[in-house]
Amino acid sequence: MSGDRAAALRAPDPGAVEAAARHIEGLAERTPTIPFGDLEDVWLKLESLQPIGSFKLRGAANAMKVAGEEAVRNGVVTASAGNMAQGVAWCARRLGVGCRVVAPEHAPTVKVNAIQELGAQVTLVPFDRWWQALEERSYPGIDGHFLHPFADPEVMAGNATIGLEILQEIEEVDTILVPFGGGGLACGIAAIAKAMRPGIRVLACEVETAAPLTAALTAQRPVEVPYQPSFVDGIGSRRVFDEMWPLIRELIDGTLVVTLRQVRDAVRRLANERSVIAEGAGAVPVAAALAAAPGSLGRTVCVVSGGNLDPRVLVDILYGGEADRSDRATDRPSGA
Numbered sequence: 001m002s003g004d005r006a007a008a009l010r011a012p013d014p015g016a017v018e019a020a021a022r023h024i025e026g027l028a029e030r031t032p033t034i035p036f037g038d039l040e041d042v043w044l045k046l047e048s049l050q051p052i053g054s055f056k057l058r059g060a061a062n063a064m065k066v067a068g069e070e071a072v073r074n075g076v077v078t079a080s081a082g083n084m085a086q087g088v089a090w091c092a093r094r095l096g097v098g099c100r101v102v103a104p105e106h107a108p109t110v111k112v113n114a115i116q117e118l119g120a121q122v123t124l125v126p127f128d129r130w131w132q133a134l135e136e137r138s139y140p141g142i143d144g145h146f147l148h149p150f151a152d153p154e155v156m157a158g159n160a161t162i163g164l165e166i167l168q169e170i171e172e173v174d175t176i177l178v179p180f181g182g183g184g185l186a187c188g189i190a191a192i193a194k195a196m197r198p199g200i201r202v203l204a205c206e207v208e209t210a211a212p213l214t215a216a217l218t219a220q221r222p223v224e225v226p227y228q229p230s231f232v233d234g235i236g237s238r239r240v241f242d243e244m245w246p247l248i249r250e251l252i253d254g255t256l257v258v259t260l261r262q263v264r265d266a267v268r269r270l271a272n273e274r275s276v277i278a279e280g281a282g283a284v285p286v287a288a289a290l291a292a293a294p295g296s297l298g299r300t301v302c303v304v305s306g307g308n309l310d311p312r313v314l315v316d317i318l319y320g321g322e323a324d325r326s327d328r329a330t331d332r333p334s335g336a
Contacts, residue, residue, distance in 0.1 A: 011191035011247055012157035017164055020058070020157040023065040027091065028058045028161075033169045033301065037273045041299045042289050044270075045166055048278055048307030052086045054234075055162060055185060055305050056149070060087035062158030063147050064095065072097050075144035079133040081107035081115075082234060083306055084149035089118035102139045104130040110310055134241075150184030151243045159188035166301050167196050174298025177285035179305050180204035180213050180255065181235040183244035189303065190251035201253045201297075205288045207263060207280075210236025213248065214255045221245070230260055231313050234281030234306060256288040263287045264317050267309070271318060279309040 012020070031049050036042040047055035064072055075098030078088045085101045092099035099120040103112065104127045112122055123142060125133070133139045137146045148155065162185075167173060176193055178186040183204075190202035204213050209228035216222045222240040230236075240248065258266075263280055266287035270276040278286070285302035 009151060009243055009247060010153055011187055011251060012153055012160050014192060014195050016153070016157040017160040017188075017192045020062040020154070021161045021164060024058055024061040024158060024161065027061040027094065028158075030165055031162075033166055034274070036286070036289075036302070039289070041297075042286075043170055043299075043301045044274065044276065044286070045162060045301055045303045046276060047162065047303060047305050048276065048282055050306075052083065052090050053279075053306055053308045054083035054087065055159060055303070056083040056087035057090060058087075058161055059150075059152070059155035059158035059184065059188075060084065060091050060147060062161075063152055063154040064088075064091050064145075066154045067145055069095075071145045074098075075100060076147055077102070077139070077142055077144040078147045078149060079103075079130060079139070080149050082111055083308060084147075085111075085115045085120065085122075086118060086308075088147055089115055089120035093119045098144065100142050100144055102130060102133045102142065111308075114308075150182030151241060152184070156184050156188035156191070159185045160192040162303060163189035163192040164196075167193060170299070170301060172299055173197070173200060173301055175201045175203060175300045177203050177205050177256065177288050177297075177300060177302045179235050179281045179284045179303065180206050180252075181281065182241055183213075183248050183252075185303070185305065187244065187247045187251050190253075194251065202251065203288070203297075204248075204252050204255045205284045206255055206257050207232045207236055207284055208257050208259050210238070211255070211257050212237055212240045213252070214257055216240045216245065216248075217255060230280070231310075232260065232263055232280030232284065234279055234308075235284065256292070258284060258287040258291055262291055266290060267314070267317050270304070271314070276304065277307045277309060277314065278304050279306045282306045 079102045081103035089099045105124040227238045266283040282304040
């Protein structure tokens, strides 16, 4: 990744976010924001209700719309083994264009199958080579318009429509809790939230088994951290993506880190109390809200980013099992 590219990456402004809201209309859902039962002043933004079960549809739809029909005529390419790949494949199928996905070779079979069911061609490569594809935004022999899963202004503008909807629906929001993957979701939401309501806090939520942003904020630069795969497979990596670091440092107010047990408890409570199925990453903000000292966050909205949880893992969690030991995630960077 070049320094020029990092310097050129900018957060979306309100005009870009409003345009994104128009672009994704009819493709992505305007999801509900609901109170979390008896937990006072905590609300849930249910991106788990998107057609692909994830917020990633917003960014993929906006980026493809802005690119234009001519740019995507020969197909689209992304580097992902999870929700972004499904978002790009879903949009590509709607447009009648091809979709090719570069994925790490140890990607969960259930996710690879879901991507292929949407009509995408999946190429499995070693982890390091896959990471290189993210950095270079290309892969030899695979042609098409490349869509980065998070380090892209149009993807972030699409993601930011979540923040726009939250602030249109909920008055006097003090804090928005967002799962931290690659940073495209957190930065997109933070950009529009701070433009609309200066003083609002946007906190990035991580799991203790893979918390690169917390380490980076402490060190004031991206650093390598230990990484333990778990059922929380939508976020977490060894390092903050260098290209995103300047934006993250500018926009994100801090981090909250939770344990796997706290995430399991949040998944369980969401299912039992609100009939909401959240994947691990989507439950992390709720786990953080539950762990926070009463009143410390003020009126809070938790972004439930997705609901693509393996049914076997859900059953294990609901019946008190240790899901993280039986559903190991792919060794891949977050947000992809």
